[in-house]
Amino acid sequence: MSKKYVYMFAEGNANMRELLGGKGANLAEMASLGLPVPYGFTITTEACNAYYDDGKKINKDIMSQIAVALKKLEKQAGRKLGDAKNPLLVSVRSGARASMPGMMDTILNLGINDEVAETIAKKTNNERFAYDSYRRFIQMFSDVVMELSKKRFEEIIDEIKEKKGVKLDTELDADDMKELVKRFKAFYKKELKEDFPQDTSVQLERAIEAVFRSWNNPRAIFYRKENDIPSSWGTAVNVQMMVFGNMGNDCGTGVAFTRNPATGEKKLFGEFLMNAQGEDVVAGVRTPQTIDQLKKVMPGAYNDFVKICNTLENHYHDMQDMEFTIQEKKLFMLQTRNGKRTATAALKIACDMVKEGKVSIDQALMMVEPKQLDALLHPQFDAETLKKAKPIAKALPASPGAACGQIVFNAEDAVREHKNGKKVILVRLETSPEDIEGMAAAEGVLTVRGGMTSHAAVVARGMGECCVSGCGDIKIDYAKKQFTLNDKVYKEFDWLSLDGSTGNIYGEAIKTVPASISGDFKKFMKWADERRTLKIRTNADTPKDAAQALAFGAEGIGLVRTEHMFFQEDKIKAIREMIVSTTAEQRKAALEKVLPLQQKDFEGIYEAMQGNPVTIRYLDPPLHEFVPTNEKDIKELAKEMGMTTAKLKQVCDDLHEFNPMMGHRGCRLAVTYPEIAEMQTKAVIRAAIKVNKKHPKWHVVPEIMIPLVGDVAELKYVKNIVVKTADEEIKKTKANLEYHVGTMIEIPRAALLADEIAKEAEFFSSVQTT
């Protein structure tokens, strides 16, 4: 037996969205709830995949199943597609598993040809309606199925309106509509060298194919990428008997949400248009009325609609986004789905619905998309000011948030101006580890090169700082301290605003407001904490980051990257001395300088974490990353070390590796230079003892992570150095300090031998995951 590719609405339900798509499954569900849904059937997502597998063709099996379903639909409706006496008109609409609003195509009024139009005119005694529907169908069919430009059709309408001296579509009469149909058909023939199809079954087949095709139109592909929707899902196609909102003044159409999607307020939110079809509301040709006004215009339909809204919200346990049509005062439901909403609205709706007893806390927790919370955590632009502003360019939204400041072109200037009390935006071709301090000092970062995982993007996200990256239209002139964008020159200290959530860049100052976790957000997060078993820690290299994470609910630090501290101005000199040392004595002398500074770093972090666990990764990157690159720094360092610059350059060049990521780094550094691990251990332990003494209630338990281990013997070797140093420190102060030594499983060999490594490692603090 062949596979079932077509389901009547009566055969489906809400749990079948994988097969029927969201729209199809919900139409079936509404039908089964006894709500007024026009008859129809759904062609499955599997049929869409088959269409592509068969080389963009609907195969015979599926075509014959569609024919059978159409027969059933004709029987239910008491009309026939293309029938000269009693014609059936249908809509053909897409509907994927996940809601993709406006991304794919829809065709309304399918089934009209010259003969049918005449019949409809006679039967409804409404010639204008018949030809209005016909011209709409030609327009949509040409646009969606034949890919003719929509614009040309709008121009033809404008020509007729102009000739007649009217402004609105509604002012056109039956003869004008007939004239439109004539002109549309002529245009169709001229462009496509064929007549507009009069065979209604050809119309249907082509429309279904077009909807399948629209699964792979550029905007749908883009939307899927943005929203993690696999291309393998495919779209279903819904073929449904038409109901008409454009049949006269007792007809209309609209869209509505059961609650406000922007604020979450519990009040019907939506709009409608009388004597119109769906696309008129969206197109904005006429200004729609708000849904409350329907109460006055058509109280009966309004009351029915309110009842249905309640039924649907209670049934789906979530806020609904619905489409409806009123035909001769009778209400029909054309769609319902869980409504898209802002983060603020999502939290309010979840909390309200728990309060109303409509959902459990578990259900409420599932109603909010975690990623949405991001929008609430960063400073935001003042909504009013933002409305008035116009972006000068758009690039990649690399790290969300809103930033407003004066332009600077390098990290040192950013740090200096920040100290002077200025708010700055750092504009760079791209950023590198040396820019970290400048990035931290800036309100936001704008780069010309680099994508969503570029250095600037990753570091900015880590800092919670706004970053817009990859704005290739900007031409920077570092020497003149200015950049050019669209022929306009922006100089140092000109104002700039960045929106890290949209990637918009504004050439002016836009006011920002800070974020906080309070109200519904706070209540909701408490529910989440009570439900989860997984602990949440943070990656933080500075006390500021650590304190921020604690405020956001982190329960410890999972990763402190000690090398990030090394780039700070007070340490980098001593670190460089250590790196270019040629003798162990020189190295030890340099490390002595680093030790108190590093200890202070750790104290700051322990203080910020208030006794929560902190995992510290020992020096990890290849040493070459730390050596000076500019002439001035090289000279200075050579002087300090009593070397010639030539000799120093030689030492630096020797550090160069062919494949640094696979080179002399991680625990390999500690094996060759045990004194580095010794220094870091002293700093970790001394800081912990000091902080515990100061706060008797806290019990700082440092977790020391030895990176890049591939063998248990290697871990044991470094661990011995750590333990020996740590125990000596503890013994010296007679303190009572607990600490753990573990590793990072990042080399595949370590994962294969994790059982052996666990003999020495007290934790796998970080299972490296790429």
Add this chain to the structure above:
Amino acid sequence: MTFGFSRDDAGKFLGSYYDAKIYEQDPFARLDQHGVGKLVEMAVKLGKETRPNIKLGICGEHGGDPASIEFCDRVGLTYVSCSPYRVPIARLAAAQAAIKHAPKKEEKKAVKKTAKKPAKKSK
């Protein structure tokens, strides 16, 4: 490391890989459960064999990605670590993972319990 390419260089060619539909996701932003996940599961299993109470966690960009967090909950890690501004996202994602992985019975119980409580409160 497992993929054999580094974050700093992958940008040059990953775009073509997405276009050609070889990879659908940035492996640096989302944990590759299919391949790398096997290694993670193996490390977790082997580590626990030797040391049943071993603390296990992940850090890096994945720590803040909801799909990766769900995976971490399923394979039995102790914690995930993410950048400060992703902590609330991770807290919610971890709660959702716990709800998804809860045995069916418990879920029903939770519904009953919580449905009653707020009704009382609202009075």
